[in-house]
Amino acid sequence: CVLKASQKRRPLSRLLEQLLRNLEKRDPNQFFAWPVNDNFAPNYSNIIKRPMDFSTIKQKIDDNEYKSLNCFISDFKLMCNNAMKYNKPGTVYHKAAKRLLHAGLKQLTPQKLRPLGNMLT
Numbered sequence: 270c271v272l273k274a275s276q277k278r279r280p281l282s283r284l285l286e287q288l289l290r291n292l293e294k295r296d297p298n299q300f301f302a303w304p305v306n307d308n309f310a311p312n313y314s315n316i317i318k319r320p321m322d323f324s325t326i327k328q329k330i331d332d333n334e335y336k337s338l339n340c341f342i343s344d345f346k347l348m349c350n351n352a353m354k355y356n357k358p359g360t361v362y363h364k365a366a367k368r369l370l371h372a373g374l375k376q377l378t379p380q381k382l383r384p385l386g387n388m389l390t
């Protein structure tokens with residue numbers, strides 16, 4: 270039988286795509302969907318040396334740049350921590366980042382990941 274295109278993807282990529290979709294659901298305002306634009310965030314690129322956003326993570330999955338789940342989780346944390354560094358506490362973005370980080374890490378615990386483990390076989 271011929272595998273569908275999606276099934277031809279590497280097992281890790283399929284897992285990361287699934288996790289990414291679940292994380293994106295926690296960003297309903299799409300504040301993290303695209304790179305932050307200096308025009309809307311003054312001086313952003315001087316303050317944040319390693320920008321990260323969901324579209325960049327998606328591209329890295331498609332380019333097979335993630336060699337492990339931990340590298341994926343590191344980029345997710347980087348994205349949230351950037352927002353908590355650049356935006357003052359109490360701002361809509363700082364609160365959204367804090368909420369996203371906590372909700373996201375809850376989805377990435379071993380207990381939650383174990384059932385998906387068979388996607389890696």
Ligand SMILES: COc1ccc(C(=O)NC2CCC2)cc1-c1cc(C(C)=O)n2cccnc12
Nearest residue numbers: 299300301302303304305309310352355356362
């Ligand atoms: C992709 O980034 C965005 C996309 C859309 C919006 C947006 O719709 N902002 C409206 C809510 C009040 C204006 C904000 C952002 C945004 C994210 C961020 C982050 C993540 O720091 N940010 C910081 C300062 C100014 N704008 C933003």
